[in-house]
Amino acid sequence: MHNNLDTLFNHLWDNYIQVTPSANKVHKLLGEGNTLINDHVAFRTFNIEKVNLEKLAAHFLALGYEEKGQYDFEQKKLKAKHYEHPDTTKPKVFISELLVEAFSESVQEIIHNMVAQVPEGATEQDNFLYSGALWSVTTEEYETLLAESEYAAWMSAWGYRANHFTVSVNYLDHYAELSQVNAALKVAGFTLNTSGGEIKGGQDVFLAQSSTMADKVEVQFKDAKKEIPSCFYEFAQRYTLPNGELYTGFVAASADKIFESTNVAA
Ligand code: NI
Numbered sequence: 377m378h379n380n381l382d383t384l385f386n387h388l389w390d391n392y393i394q395v396t397p398s399a400n401k402v403h404k405l406l407g408e409g410n411t412l413i414n415d416h417v418a419f420r421t422f423n424i425e426k427v428n429l430e431k432l433a434a435h436f437l438a439l440g441y442e443e444k445g446q447y448d449f450e451q452k453k454l455k456a457k458h459y460e461h462p463d464t465t466k467p468k469v470f471i472s473e474l475l476v477e478a479f480s481e482s483v484q485e486i487i488h489n490m491v492a493q494v495p496e497g498a499t500e501q502d503n504f505l506y507s508g509a510l511w512s513v514t515t516e517e518y519e520t521l522l523a524e525s526e527y528a529a530w531m532s533a534w535g536y537r538a539n540h541f542t543v544s545v546n547y548l549d550h551y552a553e554l555s556q557v558n559a560a561l562k563v564a565g566f567t568l569n570t571s572g573g574e575i576k577g578g579q580d581v582f583l584a585q586s587s588t589m590a591d592k593v594e595v596q597f598k599d600a601k602k603e604i605p606s607c608f609y610e611f612a613q614r615y616t617l618p619n620g621e622l623y624t625g626f627v628a629a630s631a632d633k634i635f636e637s638t639n640v641a642a
Contacts, residue, residue, distance in 0.1 A: 392607055399609050420473075429471050445457065540608050
């Protein structure tokens, strides 16, 4: 495991932009050459013990993060936890895991075959969180997963990497509101996720979020190449609680819609 948080995030970012070409463009548009503060970085996995949420979280707990919240996504058959670092300028970490036993026998079999291909000890390696797909599936297996769970299909192609980074609108110099960020993104030609509206949440739940739709990148499957959604960029504006502190949690109803940023766009 990494012993330096910035090194870990630098590796995660480099790995993320390799399959998310629009991320660099977003970064330039909003950052105008300055460093951007990330609100959070998100990861996906399966609830199979060999690779479960806790295996990913261990990398962050070792770097001083603490567990702060738990979330259930019944319809998508997921659960998630979020972690925070004592230094509030460090990104929060949001990790979800798919409840594999909730799916059909055929989907469960494909996922168990994938996880069986993960080398023993891989989850403890420095590079685990950006090691990609530690398995290989056919395009037919990908389609079988996709029919029941976009999340499972995404994992089969992309594996362990940042699913998205999230710009903190609170720390942007030239934008006061998320709606202004969205307007600038649209003028620049980016496609936003409109599931549940362009802005999910708002001041009433102390967190407003929006996101781009994932880039599309060609992936080499076991039998053929196929162009599929990769990763996306999210934007978050946090509001002050009655106690005067910024809200630091997540809103399940909003996150539920953010997951759909890796859907194949109509
Ligand atoms: Ni997010």
